[in-house]
Amino acid sequence: MSNASPHSNGGPSLLDRLPASIFPRVSGLHAAALIIAILLIGLLIIPVLQVIYVAFLDPNTGALTLQNFVDFFRTSLFRESFWNSFYVSAMSVVVATVIALPLAYITTRFNFAGSVVIQSLGFIPLIMPPFVGAVAMQLIFGRNGTLNLLMEEKFGINIPFMEGLNGVILVQSIHYFPFILINLSTSLRNIDRSMEEAAQNLGSQGMRLFRRIVFPLAMPGYIAGAALVFIKVFDDLGTPLLLNVNNMLAPQAFLRISSIGISDPMGYVISFILVAFSIFSLWASFRVMRGKDYSTEQKGGGGLSKRDLRTGEKVAAYAVVGLILLLVLSPHIGLTLLSFATIWSFAPLPDGFTIQNYIVMWENSKQFIANTVIYAGIAAVLDVIIGTAIAYIVIRTGIWGRKSLDYLATAALAVPGVVLGIGYLRVFHSIDIPFTDKPMASWWVIIALALMIRRLPYALRACTAALQQVSLALEEAAESLGATKSSTIRRIVIPLMSGGILAGFVTSFATAAVELSATIMLVSSESDAPLAYGIYLFMQTPSGRGAGAALGVVAVIIVGLGTFLSQLLIERDKKFKSTDQSH
Amino acid sequence: MTNQMVGIEINDLHLSFGETEVLTGVNLDIQPGEFFAFLGPSGSGKSTLLRSIAGFGPTPRGSIRIGGRDVVSLPPWKRNVGMVFQSYALWPHMSVRDNVGFGLKERKVPGTEIAPRVDAALELVGLSHLADRMPNQLSGGQQQRIALARTVVVEPEVLLLDEPLSNLDASLRVQMRRELLAFQRKLGLTTIFVTHDQEEANTTADRMAVLDTGVIQQIGTPQELYDTPQNLFVAEFLGTANILGGQVETDGSAKRFRTSAGDVLPLSDGHAGAGSIVLRPQNMQIVDQAGADTLPGTILHREFMGSQVRYIVRTSGTEMIVDQFHHVGHDWRDTGSDVQLKVNTNEAVIVAS
Numbered sequence: 035m036s037n038a039s040p041h042s043n044g045g046p047s048l049l050d051r052l053p054a055s056i057f058p059r060v061s062g063l064h065a066a067a068l069i070i071a072i073l074l075i076g077l078l079i080i081p082v083l084q085v086i087y088v089a090f091l092d093p094n095t096g097a098l099t100l101q102n103f104v105d106f107f108r109t110s111l112f113r114e115s116f117w118n119s120f121y122v123s124a125m126s127v128v129v130a131t132v133i134a135l136p137l138a139y140i141t142t143r144f145n146f147a148g149s150v151v152i153q154s155l156g157f158i159p160l161i162m163p164p165f166v167g168a169v170a171m172q173l174i175f176g177r178n179g180t181l182n183l184l185m186e187e188k189f190g191i192n193i194p195f196m197e198g199l200n201g202v203i204l205v206q207s208i209h210y211f212p213f214i215l216i217n218l219s220t221s222l223r224n225i226d227r228s229m230e231e232a233a234q235n236l237g238s239q240g241m242r243l244f245r246r247i248v249f250p251l252a253m254p255g256y257i258a259g260a261a262l263v264f265i266k267v268f269d270d271l272g273t274p275l276l277l278n279v280n281n282m283l284a285p286q287a288f289l290r291i292s293s294i295g296i297s298d299p300m301g302y303v304i305s306f307i308l309v310a311f312s313i314f315s316l317w318a319s320f321r322v323m324r325g326k327d328y329s330t331e332q333k334g335g336g337g338l339s340k341r342d343l344r345t346g347e348k349v350a351a352y353a354v355v356g357l358i359l360l361l362v363l364s365p366h367i368g369l370t371l372l373s374f375a376t377i378w379s380f381a382p383l384p385d386g387f388t389i390q391n392y393i394v395m396w397e398n399s400k401q402f403i404a405n406t407v408i409y410a411g412i413a414a415v416l417d418v419i420i421g422t423a424i425a426y427i428v429i430r431t432g433i434w435g436r437k438s439l440d441y442l443a444t445a446a447l448a449v450p451g452v453v454l455g456i457g458y459l460r461v462f463h464s465i466d467i468p469f470t471d472k473p474m475a476s477w478w479v480i481i482a483l484a485l486m487i488r489r490l491p492y493a494l495r496a497c498t499a500a501l502q503q504v505s506l507a508l509e510e511a512a513e514s515l516g517a518t519k520s521s522t523i524r525r526i527v528i529p530l531m532s533g534g535i536l537a538g539f540v541t542s543f544a545t546a547a548v549e550l551s552a553t554i555m556l557v558s559s560e561s562d563a564p565l566a567y568g569i570y571l572f573m574q575t576p577s578g579r580g581a582g583a584a585l586g587v588v589a590v591i592i593v594g595l596g597t598f599l600s601q602l603l604i605e606r607d608k609k610f611k612s613t614d615q616s617h
Numbered sequence: 618m619t620n621q622m623v624g625i626e627i628n629d630l631h632l633s634f635g636e637t638e639v640l641t642g643v644n645l646d647i648q649p650g651e652f653f654a655f656l657g658p659s660g661s662g663k664s665t666l667l668r669s670i671a672g673f674g675p676t677p678r679g680s681i682r683i684g685g686r687d688v689v690s691l692p693p694w695k696r697n698v699g700m701v702f703q704s705y706a707l708w709p710h711m712s713v714r715d716n717v718g719f720g721l722k723e724r725k726v727p728g729t730e731i732a733p734r735v736d737a738a739l740e741l742v743g744l745s746h747l748a749d750r751m752p753n754q755l756s757g758g759q760q761q762r763i764a765l766a767r768t769v770v771v772e773p774e775v776l777l778l779d780e781p782l783s784n785l786d787a788s789l790r791v792q793m794r795r796e797l798l799a800f801q802r803k804l805g806l807t808t809i810f811v812t813h814d815q816e817e818a819n820t821t822a823d824r825m826a827v828l829d830t831g832v833i834q835q836i837g838t839p840q841e842l843y844d845t846p847q848n849l850f851v852a853e854f855l856g857t858a859n860i861l862g863g864q865v866e867t868d869g870s871a872k873r874f875r876t877s878a879g880d881v882l883p884l885s886d887g888h889a890g891a892g893s894i895v896l897r898p899q900n901m902q903i904v905d906q907a908g909a910d911t912l913p914g915t916i917l918h919r920e921f922m923g924s925q926v927r928y929i930v931r932t933s934g935t936e937m938i939v940d941q942f943h944h945v946g947h948d949w950r951d952t953g954s955d956v957q958l959k960v961n962t963n964e965a966v967i968v969a970s
Contacts, residue, residue, distance in 0.1 A: 507706035511764075513693035514671050514700040515720030515771055525719075529710045 062520065066423050067433050073420070074442040078487050081457025082309065082449055088460065089302035102299040111281065112300070116307070119283040122202050123267040127214075127260050129207035133362070134214040134259075136354050142222040144347075145340050148355050155359055156215050158366065161593040163548040163566065164209035165272030166586040167365025169573050171205050172196050172277070173378055174368045180382040201277045206267045208362055213266075214259035221255025222248070254323050261319030265312050269450035271551040272566075276573055283308060284452050288555065296459050305453040312448040366590065372583035379576075391580035395572075399585050401561060402568035406547050409478070409564050413485035414543035417493035418535050420486075425497040426527065430509075440494070447491045454484055455555025476558035484552045489542040496541065500534020500607075501527070533607025537600040544596025548589045565589055622649035622805055623684030623774045625670065630679035632669055632831075639665050640677065640831045647809065652801050654810045654822035658854070662831040667777050667811045671700045683774055694723075699773030699806075703780040705764040707752035713739070713763050714748045720771035738770035739763075741800075758789050769804060776801070776808040782817060794821055815855055819843075827851050848968050852895045859896040859937045865889050865967060874967070878934030880912050882960055887967045895966045898940035902959045903928065903950055911957040912937075916950050930958060 092099045106112045137156060141149040174180045175195040182192045195204055225248065233247045271284040280289060287304035294300075343351055373391050375384030424439045446454075462474035474480055504527060512522040528535075550566040557563045563571070565585060572582025625647040632640040640662050647653045655663035668674045670681055672693035681689045688696050707716050717735045726734070739745045742762035752760060761781065768776065781797065782790045798821045801808045812818050818825050819839040827834045827842060827850070835842055835851045846852035849860060863876040865887040872884040874894050882894070907913065917936065918929040925940045926949055939958060950956060 505704060505706065507702040507704050508708055510671075510673055510693065511700070511702055511706040511708075511767075512719065512723075513673075514696070514698060515767070516694045516697075516723040517719070518692075518694050521723060526708055530708070 063427060063431055064433060067427050067436065067439060070420055070423060070427075070439055071435075071442070074439070074487075077483055078442065078446055078449065078454075081454060081461045084460050085302050085305045085453055085457045086309065089299065089306040091299070093297060093299050102303045106300060106303045109300075112286065112304075115281050115283050115286045115304075118199055118281055119268055122199050122206070122282065123264045125199075125203045126206040126210065126267045127263050129203055130211035130214050130263050131256075131260065133207065133211040133358055134218060137358060138215055138218040138222060140351050140355065142219055143340060144351070145342050146348075146351060148352060151359070152355060153219075155362070157212050157597075158594075159209045159362055160212050161597050162209070162365060162369075162586075162590045163272065163550065163593075164205055164270065165276045165550055165566075166548070166569055166589055167209070167369055168201070168205050168273050168276040169579060170365050170368030170372050170583065170586075171208075172201065173372060174364050175204065176201075178380050183380070183382050196277070198279060202267075202274050202279050202282070205273050205277065205365070206270065207263075208365065209273075210263045210266055211362070213262045214256065217255040217259030217262075218252060221252040224255075225251045257319055257322045261315050265315045268311055268315075269308055269452070269551070271450075271452050271554065272570070275554075276570065284450065284551070287452050287456065291456055291459065291555065296456070296463065301456055305450075305456055308450045308453055309448065312450060316448055369583050369586050369590070372580060373587045375580055375583075391584040395581040395584035395588075398581065399565070399568050399588075402563055402565045402585070403588070405478070405563060406565040409482040409485055409553075410543045410546040412479075412482040413489055413546045414493070414539045416486045417490050417542040418497060418539045420490060421493040421497035421538055422501075422528070422531065422535055424494055425501045426523070429498070429501050430506075443494050444491050446487050451484075451488060451549065451551030451553075452555065454487065455552040458484055458552075458556055475556070478562045481553055481556045481562070481564070484556060485546040485549055488549060488552055489546050492545070493538040493542045496534050496538030497531065500531040500538075503534070504530045533603050537603045537607075540596045540600040540603070544593045544600075547592050547596075621684075621774075623807055624649045624651075625775060625807065625809075626680075626682040626685075627670075628680045628682075630666075630669070630677050630681065632665060632675060632677035634675065638831060640669070643679070643831075643833055645826060645833065645836070647807060649807055650805050652798065652808050652810065652821060652823045654812060654818040654825035655828060656812060656815060656818040656825050656854075657828035658813060660830075661828040663811050663813075663828045664779060665831075666828070667700075667779055667809060670775075670809065671698050671777055672696050697771075697774050698777060699768035699771065699775065700777040701761075701764050701768050701779065701781055703783060705760045705784070707755075707760055707763060707767075709752050711752075712748070713744075713750050713752065713755070716752065716763060717748075717767045717770055719767065724771060734770055738766040741769070742766045757785055758793060761785070761793065765800070769806070774807070776804075776806045778808065778810045780811055780813070782812070782814075790817075797821065827854060829854070845966055846895060846968060849893060849895075852966070852968055857898050857938055859898070859935070861894050861896070861934055862891075863894065864891055874962075874965075876934050878932070880933060882912070882962055882965075883910055884965070884967070885963050892967045892969055895968060896937070896960060897964070898927065898938045900961045900964045901937070901939045902961075903930070903939060903941060904957050904959045907957050908959065910962055911959050914956055914958055916952050916954050916956060919949060919952055921949075930956065932958065 089102055090098050090100070092101060137152050140146050141152050172179060176182070177192065177194065177197065179196070181195070185191050185193070194200055229251065230243065230247060233243050238246065269284060271288055274280070274282045274285045275288065280286065283304050287301045287308070290298050290304070291301040371384055372378060374387045374389065375391070376386040376388050378384035420443070424443055427433055427436045428440050458480055459475050462477075462480055465474045466472060467474050467477045508526055508530065509522050512526045513519070517525065547564070548566050550570060553564055553567055554570065557567050560571070566589070569582050569585050569589065572578040572585060625645070627643055627645040630640055630643040631638065643666060655666060657663040665674060669677050670683075672688070672691060672695075676690060679689065680687050683696070683698065688698075707713075708719070711719070714735055717738055718731050721731045721734060735748070736745065739748055742765055744759060744762050744766070747755065747759060747763070752763070755763065761784075778797070782793055785793055794817055797810075810818070810821060822839060824836065824838050825842065826836045829850050834854075835847045837845075842851060843855050846855065846858075852858045852860065861874075861876045861878075863874055865884065866873050866875055867887075867889045872887050874882045874884050874887070874892075876882075876894075903916075904911065912932045914930040914932040914937065916928050917931050920927045921943070922940075924943060926943050928939045928941065928950060930937045930939055937958065
């Protein structure tokens with residue numbers, strides 16, 4: 035056997051021989067960090083700052099002014115919209131809590147056979163964009179919907195579930211309650227059993243024990259979930275638009291910009307308020323959460339003690355859970371029925387069933403579906419490339435300012451889709467597409483880039499989690515065996531991250547495929563429209579509702595499959611990496 | 618496998634993490650083929666020193682010469698230093714064969730040569746039959762041997778072992794440390810072994826360096842360090858030591874140690890001045906008769922340890938640990954009884970306090 039020479043890795047390369055003063059040593063990672071920073075500043079920071087800046091400009095003179103805000107609050111429609119948005123968001127949190135609390139409580143405190151069903155079915159609402167279910171909800175809960183028709187016949191009453199703001203609250207809380215359920219259940223499960231036992235040992239029990247020990251310990255999780263629901267509802271455009279509720283902030287911004295034009299200052303004032311509220315809620319929930327992560331990893335913990343239900347309690351629990359699940363699944367049931375319905379109007383159920391809607395949908399939506407695959411595909415590929423790069427730069431390098439890349443990418447969470455859309459319109463309408471004289475704002479690539487920015491925080495989390503699971507020693511082992519940094523990244527880091535990267539791709543793709551709020555601002559012609567926009571168009575006419583529902587079912591299947599696939603990938607990855615090194 | 622044995626010379630090495638200096642003025646000269654240990658408590662800088670030889674962590678000031686070549690500014694992949702990680706760091710997405718062949722591929726060794734060299738390395742650690750397993754199908758001991766095979770297959774100039782036994786259970790640890798030593802002797806590879814366990818270092822190392830707070834406290838064979846510690850830290854870190862502060866006094870040719878409590882012990886050697894006397898538990902006998910080389914005391918506590926009995930004896934200055942061999946039929950001293958401690962002063966060591 036020959037002795038491998040330590041110098042076999044070659045002498046200094048050409049680059050090494052150039053004088054450092056003229057050609058500073060910039061590694062590939064530095065270059066990547068710079069490119070990503072430029073992308074994020076250009077596609078996120080500048081558009082948002084531009085929107086905020088314009089909110090303070092006099093539209094005629096171009097001078098800085100607060101007049102736009104004065105005008106905003108002097109207009110009764112805007113004042114009403116502001117309070118409506120606030121009211122709807124707050125009420126959605128309340129209703130979502132009413133749905134989530136019993137589910138979380140029953141599954142974490144009792145030995146309940148239905149727990150598995152709740153844990154999995156509880157997430158189903160998230161795989162349907164809320165606006166998709168909105169029309170179906172009207173057919174079930176509306177003035178002339180299934181429920182009211184039945185109740186009128188039996189009891190002679192009609193409850194306005196879906197009238198005006200009520201409809202938005204119902205649709206939003208059914209869609210977003212899983213955020214509260216997930217966070218609350220996790221907090222409850224993370225409470226150490228000994229905390230509860232210590233209280234019992236000191237004489238506390240029942241509701242008093244719950245109120246003084248269990249609830250305070252679960253509070254941080256609840257606040258986190260509730261803040262998320264509040265922001266999501268406050269910023270959402272699609273649902274009020276589809277329910278034809280226009281006296282809220284996001285729809286007003288959309289309508290001002292799309293009907294009056296991008297020079298109207300009111301759209302920017304509203305955008306400013308939306309961004310300010312998002313940042314404030316995130317900041318407030320962060321403040322409340324700080325120093326209150328009570329989850330413990332002590333031995334002998336393992337969550338609150340569970341007890342068996344008595345027969346009567348069991349019946350009650352099943353009744354409550356069944357009712358809630360029926361409510362939660364109603365958009366899906368309604369949408370499926372609608373997609374197969376011949377006519378469904380003023381009747382508890384459709385008159386007849388057909389697959390005609392799917393044929394009509396397919397004939398009219400090929401372009402939408404193709405566009406969606408292209409946009410969401412580009413967005414998701416860019417998301418995982420940028421996400422992987424940022425994760426590596428932040429976790430593994432000492433590059434100056436690396437943390438700010440993470441913050442920049444995550445800042446997208448605080449930017450509502452409407453605002454990003456308006457920002458892109460404003461910034462890119464004055465820049466032409468390369469080699470043409472058409473403005474970039476009407477170019478389809480902009481839609482894909484907006485989706486990329488919107489989904490980047492989620493992809494970044496997935497990539498960061500994947501990289502954190504790769505022990506640094508695995509990389510150092512490769513380097514000490516002669517692998518260079520780039521070779522180590524290629525042969526060790528990326529293969530080990532692949533499960534997480536793929537999961538991030540699938541999640542980004544699936545959720546970008548049904549995004550409406552940013553895309554609705556940026557679609558300039560129907561031939562460039564993606565699937566979500568197609569559903570919106572279909573739902574505008576009563577005759578198109580069947581086909582719209584069929585397209586909605588396609589959307590739900592895409593997101594559902596995507597979610598399932600990404601879960602599968604993450605699980606498989608965990609199993610594969612569980613190298614037990616203790617014996 | 619034959620190796621050109623190389624030595625490692627470290628000169629005035631300093632290393633900081635931000636503001637905190639974690640290695641200060643390290644000087645070391647490790648001989649070709651030597652099995653050398655870095656011993657110290659956690660946070661002493663021993664792992665940091667090992668990692669800086671491999672090229673990980675911030676670039677230190679000073680020089681590290683391996684076989685005469687200064688590697689201090691080279692990246693890890695240009696050093697040809699083999700490192701076995703505490704966690705073994707086997708790549709979970711590669712089979713045992715691919716793990717072991719990795720370094721050869723990186724070195725652009727021709728494909729036809731890789732397979733036989735991998736086989737030879739696996740043969741060397743006695744795990745040829747596991748070549749096609751995945752790392753998560755191996756036990757801890759097997760994983761460690763694979764990590765060792767993966768490191769030596771590229772024929773590094775030196776072998777670095779970072780706490781190699783800490784992830785194994787106690788019985789396997791004793792067996793593996795003997796195997797490691799046999800393995801090192803067979804390859805004749807200059808090896809550095811990091812450990813916080815003095816028994817591991819004592820039983821394997823030719824020589825060792827004791828580190829504390831980023832400074833090398835003493836270098837020598839295990840016996841030298843135990844018998845003639847140069848300072849209080851080394852004396853207390855290796856084995857059990859009773860330490861009495863005081864002064865060395867000379868009076869013509871007569872030398873004696875006066876403890877701070879006023880007791881006097883005759884010395885065979887020593888220079889006048891302040892110091893501490895280090896007495897091992899086995900350096901004293903419990904007797905009844907007072908003499909020139911005894912200290913008066915009272916037995917506070919007694920522990921039966923099998924081959925010996927350990928007494929805690931309160932003397933005028935401090936509490937001393939005294940070990941006496943246990944023989945069948947021998948009476949034990951009772952707690953509370955007044956005794957004399959006879960000190961074998963020729964075995965005592967004086968260190969600066």
